[in-house]
Amino acid sequence: MGAIRLENVRKTFGNIDVIPGVDLEINDGEFVVFVGPSGCGKSTLLRLIAGLEDVTSGKIMINDVDMADASPAKRGLSMVFQSYALYPHMTVYNNIAFGLKMAGESKAVIEEKVRNAAKILNLTDYLDRRPGALSGGQRQRVAIGRAIVRNPAAFLFDEPLSNLDAALRVNMRLEITGLHQELKTTMIYVTHDQVEAMTMADKIVVLQAGRVEQVGKPMELYTNPANKFVAGFIGSPKMNFIEGDYAKARDCHCVGIRPEHFAISQESGDIPATVKIAEHLGAETYLHVNADNIGPMTIRATGEVPLGEHDRIWLTPDAERIHRFDANDKALSR
């Protein structure tokens, strides 16, 4: 069981309001991702939940008990750090067992739980090694193993994949998602990578400057962003924003169109443009174009598109998928 509720949680460092006041509901068993640009306060929020930072004010309800003043150990949460934070002087076995030893478990129980976690994470052959003799992915699995054995109310992940190379990151992403499906324990995952957020989360919390910009399912954020910030942050490549006459004609301050929501023609269409750079990835093609009277835009076409520098094209946005924003960057109804 691990339901977490934040009630007006605030954190200030000196005179700086890092978290000006966050309310958030995390249901039992949910996979929640905090996402936002660096410095948005997502790691601080996670550390407040963990108890590694003290809240300035507000309540942190874990299973309906206010834990805002409890020590990290009392909160029953496990954390996986970006740097893995393994104990370098202990073997893998002792790294995983450390939390259980601190909890005063018997040797037999520790042995059973460690072996079990090692089996789940494919670490059985490495139990006698020190962290220094492991690869990045294995170290990350040890860190996860250390978190699992304590049977926590929730797992907290602080950018756990950012030290891994791209290929390993995709693998570990799948492993963590698989682990969540298997354990069904609440997970809070911090990342600045919107792809990780989109692929892993049941619920995404988009943060900016310590404020929650929007909370919702991944596809909700993609299809109905609450404001220009969320619209620009979720989705890759980034949404195109068009201001000026094009927006005025649509009764708003700014129009947002995702790169994948254009029809491309070499004969006619809404927006004439010139291709500047074409990136051919095989499965898809990214066109960086200069649209007449609008400026640079990015277009994403599926498959191989036979276009290159200086080609003239016409773009027609999918009318159903145009996003409109007012002068305060709030989303308007379509």
Added chain:
Amino acid sequence: METNFKSPTGKIAYSVFAWIVGLAIFFPILWMALTSFKSEIDAVNMPPLFFDFNWTLENYTGILEQSNYFKFAMNSIILSFGSTIIGLVFAVTCAWAMAFNPTKRTKDTLLWMLSTKMMPPVGVLVPIYLMFRDWGLLDSRFGLIMVLFLMNLPIMVWMLYTYFKEIPKDILEAARMDGATLPKEIFFVLLPMAVPGIASTMLLNIILAWNEAFWTLNLTTSDAAPLTAFIASYSSPEGLFWAKLSAASTLAVAPILVVGWFSQKQLVRGLTFGAVK
């Protein structure tokens, strides 16, 4: 002309220079050891005799018969180890707080602590002597351990602080998440990772305490007197007996010289740690 240390002649020049400096530093110790094996007459011979003299052990046997070397040596061991162990308890906790929970004033506090080392000890001799007299601590091991421990505490805190700074805070936080209380966090996680730093801090402190002569000479007479007092006792009353004095000095520095020789790697690492990444 610029000296190129990588050219063969540059290398030779560099080595010769290093040897000259090394020998200059080592010469007094060598001379002391040689003199300790001379007769008193050979010891003051002009021109000085290097190896061409009658080697004798009579200074050593004389000294060991005349005074209780082992009592002084035992006091040296108790004082240097005692002050180091007490110092370590305070320095570890202090350095932990400064390295992992720094405040705006941490750097100032560190500098202030170190600045106390720059004051000449004689400046506080009178007040400390009077305090020792009134509290009955004169010529007591306990009193001297306290003085040596306080005297070297700033250096211990500094050394441990630079070591602890190199340890990622994440690891201690992981221990906290794993349910470790503060003492367990320090014992099971911080200290094992800082073993090299703690070892070199201990070594340096033992050497400093062993060699300390100002307070040990001023605050002791016989009961708590360490080897520094043992050497001093041969320096004047019966006129200067260079050979005996050298033998006493050799006996006094021998233990710490051996310890220092075997742990020089640790020591150098300790003194330069944190200087480069």
